[in-house]
Amino acid sequence: MDRYDPAQIESRWRERWETEGLHHTDLSDAARKCYCLVMFSYPSGDRLHVGHWYSYVPADCWARMRRMQGWNVFEPVGFDAFGLPAENFAIKHNAHPADFTEKNMAYMRTQLREMGAMYDWRREVVTCHREYYRWTQWLFLRLFEAGLAYRRKAPVNWCPRDETVLANEQVTPEGTCERCGTLVTKRDLTQWFFRITAYADALLEGLDRIDWPEKTKTIQRNWIGRSEGTEIRFEVEGLPGCALEVFTTRPDTLFGATYLVLAPEHPTVPELTTPERRYMVEEYRERTRRATEIERASTVREKTGEFTGAHALHPLSGERLPIWIADYVLPSYGTGAIMAVPAHDQRDLDFANAFALPVRRVIAAHGGPLHAQPQGAAAHGGGDEMTQAEDAEGVLIHSGRFDGMSSRVAMQEITRELERLGSGRRAVKTRLRDWLVSRQRYWGAPIPIVHCPTCGPVAVPDAELPVELPYDVDFSIGGGGPEGGGLSPLGRSASFRHTRCPACAGDAERDLDTMDTFVDSSWYFLRYLSPHDEGRPFDPAVVNTWCPVDMYVGGIDHAVMHLLFARFFVKALRDLGLLAFDEPFRSLRHQGPITRGGAKMSKRWGNVVAPEEYIPTYGTDALRVYMLFGFTFEQGGDWEDSGLHGASRFLQRVWRLYARHESLWDSAARETEEGETAERGAPEGIGEEAGSSNGDEPAAHARRELNAARQHAILRATQDLERFAFNTAISRIMELVNAANAFADAPRLQGSSSVAWAEEDRGLFRATLKDLVRLLAPAAPHLAEELWHAGGHDSFVLDAGWPEHDASAMAGEEITIVIQVDGKLRDEMRVARDLSEVEVRRRALAHGRIPETIGDRSVARVVVVPNRLVNVVTRGSG
RNA sequence: GCGAGAGUGGUGGAACUGGCAGACACGCGAGACUUAGGAUCUCGUGGCCUCGCGCCAUGGGGGUUCGAGUCCCCCCUCUCGCACCA
Numbered sequence: 029m030d031r032y033d034p035a036q037i038e039s040r041w042r043e044r045w046e047t048e049g050l051h052h053t054d055l056s057d058a059a060r061k062c063y064c065l066v067m068f069s070y071p072s073g074d075r076l077h078v079g080h081w082y083s084y085v086p087a088d089c090w091a092r093m094r095r096m097q098g099w100n101v102f103e104p105v106g107f108d109a110f111g112l113p114a115e116n117f118a119i120k121h122n123a124h125p126a127d128f129t130e131k132n133m134a135y136m137r138t139q140l141r142e143m144g145a146m147y148d149w150r151r152e153v154v155t156c157h158r159e160y161y162r163w164t165q166w167l168f169l170r171l172f173e174a175g176l177a178y179r180r181k182a183p184v185n186w187c188p189r190d191e192t193v194l195a196n197e198q199v200t201p202e203g204t205c206e207r208c209g210t211l212v213t214k215r216d217l218t219q220w221f222f223r224i225t226a227y228a229d230a231l232l233e234g235l236d237r238i239d240w241p242e243k244t245k246t247i248q249r250n251w252i253g254r255s256e257g258t259e260i261r262f263e264v265e266g267l268p269g270c271a272l273e274v275f276t277t278r279p280d281t282l283f284g285a286t287y288l289v290l291a292p293e294h295p296t297v298p299e300l301t302t303p304e305r306r307y308m309v310e311e312y313r314e315r316t317r318r319a320t321e322i323e324r325a326s327t328v329r330e331k332t333g334e335f336t337g338a339h340a341l342h343p344l345s346g347e348r349l350p351i352w353i354a355d356y357v358l359p360s361y362g363t364g365a366i367m368a369v370p371a372h373d374q375r376d377l378d379f380a381n382a383f384a385l386p387v388r389r390v391i392a393a394h395g396g397p398l399h400a401q402p403q404g405a406a407a408h409g410g411g412d413e414m415t416q417a418e419d420a421e422g423v424l425i426h427s428g429r430f431d432g433m434s435s436r437v438a439m440q441e442i443t444r445e446l447e448r449l450g451s452g453r454r455a456v457k458t459r460l461r462d463w464l465v466s467r468q469r470y471w472g473a474p475i476p477i478v479h480c481p482t483c484g485p486v487a488v489p490d491a492e493l494p495v496e497l498p499y500d501v502d503f504s505i506g507g508g509g510p511e512g513g514g515l516s517p518l519g520r521s522a523s524f525r526h527t528r529c530p531a532c533a534g535d536a537e538r539d540l541d542t543m544d545t546f547v548d549s550s551w552y553f554l555r556y557l558s559p560h561d562e563g564r565p566f567d568p569a570v571v572n573t574w575c576p577v578d579m580y581v582g583g584i585d586h587a588v589m590h591l592l593f594a595r596f597f598v599k600a601l602r603d604l605g606l607l608a609f610d611e612p613f614r615s616l617r618h619q620g621p622i623t624r625g626g627a628k629m630s631k632r633w634g635n636v637v638a639p640e641e642y643i644p645t646y647g648t649d650a651l652r653v654y655m656l657f658g659f660t661f662e663q664g665g666d667w668e669d670s671g672l673h674g675a676s677r678f679l680q681r682v683w684r685l686y687a688r689h690e691s692l693w694d695s696a697a698r699e700t701e702e703g704e705t706a707e708r709g710a711p712e713g714i715g716e717e718a719g720s721s722n723g724d725e726p727a728a729h730a731r732r733e734l735n736a737a738r739q740h741a742i743l744r745a746t747q748d749l750e751r752f753a754f755n756t757a758i759s760r761i762m763e764l765v766n767a768a769n770a771f772a773d774a775p776r777l778q779g780s781s782s783v784a785w786a787e788e789d790r791g792l793f794r795a796t797l798k799d800l801v802r803l804l805a806p807a808a809p810h811l812a813e814e815l816w817h818a819g820g821h822d823s824f825v826l827d828a829g830w831p832e833h834d835a836s837a838m839a840g841e842e843i844t845i846v847i848q849v850d851g852k853l854r855d856e857m858r859v860a861r862d863l864s865e866v867e868v869r870r871r872a873l874a875h876g877r878i879p880e881t882i883g884d885r886s887v888a889r890v891v892v893v894p895n896r897l898v899n900v901v902t903r904g905s906g
Numbered sequence: 907g908c909g910a911g912a913g914u915g916g917u918g919g920a921a922c923u924g925g926c927a928g929a930c931a932c933g934c935g936a937g938a939c940u941u942a943g944g945a946u947c948u949c950g951u952g953g954c955c956u957c958g959c960g961c962c963a964u965g966g967g968g969g970u971u972c973g974a975g976u977c978c979c980c981c982c983u984c985u986c987g988c989a990c991c992a
Contacts, residue, residue, distance in 0.1 A: 201988075243910070243987075250909090250988055257992080276992060289992095331990090354990095361991045368992090375990050459991050587987085657931075658918060671918065673944095674932050684946090747922085756920065759930035766930090846926045851973050853926060854959070877959065891972055893925050901972045 029690050029818060032683035034647020038810040042144060050824055051146040053102040055557060058573040062099040064091040065553055065613075067582030067590070068106045068153075069140075071132040072113035073121075076139045078637045078655070078667060079622040079629045085655045086619060086754055087581040088145035092806035093749045095146065096830040102574065103146045104556040106153035107133050110161070111545040112190055112207050115471035119504060125471045126499060129156060139639065144648050144809050146826075151559045155548035160555060161473035162494035163565035164548055167601070169476055169487045176223045176600055177465070179485060183293070183359070184464055186215040191505050192468040192516075193219055195544060196461050197251075197589045206589075214317070220466040220475060220541065224596045228252050228458045230610070231595055239615040241662075247587040253459025258443045260367065260452040262288060262340035264300055265348060272296060272340055272351070275362035275457055278372065279446070280438035283427035284390035285367040286380065287350045288340050289333065291359035292316040300351060302337025309334050309353060316355045331356055331379040343451040344428065344442075354379060362457050374417040387414050391422040391435060463593065465544045468516035470503030472542030480529035480536040489530050495538065498524045516540045549590055550597035553577055553612060572608040580613040583621070591616070617752050620664025637667050649808035650676040656754035656807050679811055682765055682804065686797065686815050689772065692782040696794045697820035726776050729842075731792050736841045737767035738796045743833040745803050754807070761803050768796055799831040846897040847872045849881050865892045872898040 045051060066087045069080065088103065095101040109129050118125040133154065140147065153160060171177040185194040189210035198206040205212055224231075232252055235245045257277035264270045272288060290297055292313045301309045312334040333354030340349045349367075356375055357366055370380035371389040380387055421435035430438050446452030466475060474495045476488040488495055501524070503517040518524050519540040529536035551565070557574050558567040582590075594612050602610040621628060624635040642651055654675035659665040686693050741764035748757035771793065777785060782793060798819065805812035805825045816825035838861060845868060847855045855876045859868060869890050872878065878900065885902035892898050 246910070247987060253988095253991060255991075274992080278992080329990090356990045356992095358991065363992095366992050373992070375992075378990090457991080584986090660919070663912095663919095665918070668918075668932080670932055674918095678931080680946095753920095755918090756930080759920075762930055844926085848926085848973075851971095856926075881959085889972060891925085893973095896925055897973090899925080899972055 029687040032680055034649060035644060037814045038144065038648050041810050041813045042141065050826060051148055052150060053100065053148050055102065055570055055574060057100050060099045061574055062094045062101045063574050063577045064101055064103045064579045065577045067586065068108050068552065069136060070108045070111065071129050071136055073117035073132065074631055076136055077629050078639055081143060081639060082622045082655055082664065083581050083583065083619045084143060084145060085652050086661055086752065089656060089754060089806040090579060090749060090752065091146055092809060092826065093830065095826055096802065096805065103148065104151045105140060105147040106552060106556065107155065108545065108549050109133065109154050109156035110472045110548055112469060115469060115503065142643060142648055151556050153552050153555050153559050155552060158494050158496060164473045164543065165476040165493050165495060166490060166565055167551060168543065170604055171222060171600060172487055174604055177220060178223065179218055179220050181216060181218040183214045184217050184219055185212045187212055193217060193464055193466065195464045219464050221462040222465055224463045225458060225460055227596050227599050228254060228460050230599050234595065234611050238611050241616065241618060244584060244587045244616065248592055251460060251588045251592065254456060256456050258446065258452050259363065259455040260343060260446060262343060265339040265341055267300060270296065270299060272365050273363040274365045274367045275455060276367055279442045280424060280435040281369040281372045281390055282344065282442055284369040284371050284388050285342065285349060286370060286386045286388055287352055287368050289352045289354050289357045289366050289368050291357040291364040292353045292355055293359040294364045297336065297353055300336055300338040305335060305337035309336055312353060331382045333379065333383065343446060343449060360461060361459065370417065371414065372417055372419055374419065377414060377417040381413060388426065390424060390426050391418060392425045393422050465547055466541035467544055468541055470501055470517035470542065472545060473548065474518060475539040475541050475543060477539040478527055478529055478536045479539060480532060480534060482534060483529055483531040486529055486531045546590055546593045550594045576609055576611055576614045578614055580616045581619065584618040618662060620662050622664050622667055624667045626666060642672060646672055646676045649811045650679055653679060653758060653807050657758040659755065661752050661754055678762060679808060682811065685765060685768055686818060689782045692790060692794060693797050693819050695820060696798050730771060730774055731788065732841060734767055734771040734792060734796060735837055737764055738799055739833060739838050741803060742799060742831045749806065758807060764800055768800065801825065802828055802831050843895055847875060847878055848897060848899040850902055851899060854878060854881050861895060865894065868892055868898060873900065
């Protein structure tokens with residue numbers, strides 16, 4: 029064996045794997061199927077850097093172990109090729125997104141190949157290809173038919189820079205565009221939505237059945253934001269037939285309501301505003317409209333609002349309640365109107381204090397005396413203004429016949445009473461809004477709808493799909509968007525725009541918007557299973573056996589958005605009878621971010637670490653090992669060249685280990701086929717009675733040590749890989765390398781060549797080398813392949829099976845037991861593993877300096893932790 | 907503000923249900939081999955000191971326990987999520 033030359037080894041094996049189709053998965057065999065998926069790449073203009081590798085390499089490492097364990101692993105790859113960044117990049121560089129995307133993907137493919145992952149390239153999926161988006165459109169139409177895709181005019185998020193609407197999920201908590209960072213504004217536009225809110229409960233329920241990080245589930249639960257409460261109807265005084273609906277989660281505080289507040293945008297506001305209040309109200313509404321999301325969402329801001337002049341009538345007490353508008357009530361949540369209970373809601377209290385509105389306590393602390401506070405004691409003007417709302421549940425007071433009830437009971441009783449009067453009902457509200465899917469941009473799948481002046485929106489017949497995205501279109505930004513008198517790019521193409529109505533054959537116009545790219549990525553994992561099927565989006569037979577995806581790896585930045593949308597899609601398709609399962613991703617893992625100089629890698633900062641820079645000198649395997657060993661998977665960390673250097677040194681050390689014992693290792697395959705003992709965990713002389721056969725105690729001892737290291741490595745590396753603890757898995761393998769070197773360098777072998785060793789040593793050592801190369805294979809597949817073949821094997825290491833842990837081989841192992849006296853480490857002793865507690869205790873008390881340490885104190889207690897330690901507890905000195 | 911998670915050597919990071927804190931590495935130091943070393947190998951490497959089977963050490967302070975990085979309470983710092991959601 030020559031020097032370790034990764035460049036040469038790696039390209040050679042990658043070619044062999046490719047030509048032999050080693051990574052092609054036979055999907056007809058689903059008996060032990062394992063669908064391992066990574067979030068596919070986005071060819072936006074940046075090439076893949078080590079940050080991308082950091083989700084792909086660990087996923088591949090895990091998948092390789094699964095494959096070696098005998099699973100039929102499917103690991104596909106593809107491109108999320110539509111989308112704004114690609115389009116913006118193309119505009120900036122005066123290119124066409126289609127051309128530029130193809131070019132970019134071509135480069136990324138070579139990058140991905142260099143990574144040495146087990147991708148089945150025959151099943152690549154590219155979302156911007158007509159063969160794919162045809163089915164995206166087809167699926168859109170199924171949702172349309174089912175009423176799950178609909179058009180509606182609504183205030184929507186508008187990104188002025190990208191000139192398109194955005195889904196709520198694409199607006200950051202700061203109110204900026206998730207893609208470009210521009211402040212998002214609101215516009216009233218007619219847009220396409222997917223009715224994801226209809227699946228709020230299903231989306232919540234499904235979370236309990238999937239193996240996802242708790243954090244991610246929490247984020248989704250919060251995003252969905254389900255709350256149960258009561259909708260209450262308030263008649264407006266003097267306006268018969270005009271009633272306001274409010275939503276509250278605290279119907280028990282109904283008698284504490286002292287005014288109502290509507291969102292400024294509430295549609296009833298103009299109708300009920302009195303003439304003398306109209307000017308102020310209109311002005312306030314205008315001011316609100318101009319305010320940005322951030323300004324409005326700020327909780328530290330002073331409360332503002334205006335009185336409408338109108339009054340509502342309390343449904344149970346008949347009391348007159350003033351109706352206000354204020355921007356602390358959001359138009360998009362609940363009914364856009366609230367009953368204000370200042371005594372028991374901080375926001376209402378702040379508002380009441382700002383505008384001198386009355387405060388009435390109606391909930392007393394549990395167990396406290398009823399009517400403890402005289403009516404109006406805390407009311408405004410009483411001198412001692414209430415500043416802290418009492419939002420805890422308790423017992424009702426000042427609530428008529430509901431007095432004395434607990435909040436819990438009163439919620440039900442009051443709701444029941446309102447239902448009886450026809451003034452209310454139980455209701456469930458969610459924070460989740462319907463998913464806005466139309467985009468006023470070019471680079472996406474056209475929405476397959478035709479707008480006919482007589483028939484309205486009509487589906488394009490399936491047979492006419494795809495509605496092809498025209499190539500020759502002016503997709504520049506600057507039209508001003510739908511409100512600026514401009515048209516979305518597709519509108520600028522007359523040939524695209526004008527068509528015939530599929531229903532009445534009259535002149536009609538195509539929908540001019542394209543779909544959000546999250547639609548593309550909501551079903552790509554289904555398409556991977558039959559990417560070339562021309563008759564349907566996916567093959568139900570294959571999809572229903574291979575899904576859900578067994579392991580999905582990607583960043584937590586998609587906790588809402590992609591991961592929520594894909595779940596919705598699968599649930600909707602299940603209900604449409606197209607799928608037999610309803611959760612797409614059974615297990616999910618998030619990698620942490622890889623930074624450089626503490627900052628996220630980006631072209632802008634000029635801190636991108638390109639794999640190509642390192643592969644020629646260090647090799648792919650070193651890069652892979654560094655990615656796996658140098659960080660905690662879920663945490664990520666800062667890139668350090670020195671870490672890569674260390675990983676490379678480790679691989680060199682492995683190489684030298686095999687090179688030094690080349691002659692011995694060379695015969696590994698043959699020896700194994702002879703069915704000798706090496707394959708089993710405990711060759712002759714390893715067991716408890718070891719050494720008795722030839723009386724060579726040091727030799728037997730050395731063999732026991734090596735075998736123990738070997739078994740530990742197998743056990744721990746396997747466990748660690750399974751739980752995505754790649755860094756510790758690699759460290760177990762390093763320990764085994766160290767142990768193997770120590771064994772071979774032992775003085776008793778007098779530096780003799782390993783082929784000259786005793787048969788027992790040779791057998792064990794060969795078996796160890798054989799296990800080692802296989803343990804290493806998921807992390808460093810090229811090197812492992814090379815070594816495997818150097819060991820005389822003809823098959824690929826991927827098909828060599830996974831080393832099996834042999835517990836019996838560890839039985840005779842000698843271990844160290846720590847002896848403490850009163851919790852302090854005082855000595856240690858070597859005993860056989862699993863020695864009885866009684867015996868361990870007896871020996872510990874007599875061991876070395878222990879009796880001396882105990883002195884004349886009496887032993888109160890002896891704690892024995894099996895195979896770990898003994899703690900002698902004394903009872904003071906005598 | 908609410909919720910979740912995290913604070914461990916010079917660095918990355920280990921430590922399963924409480925059981926030798928710092929595995930495995932990087933870096934550093936000393937030595938060996940070398941014409942040379944940014945190669946390789948060996949040894950050492952948390953702090954302190956009176957250099958001992960010594961003492962102190964897992965953000966700080968209390969507690970439970972034979973025993974606490976791990977469990978409980980209080981505080982500090984950082985990260986993330988939510989943030990007028992009625």
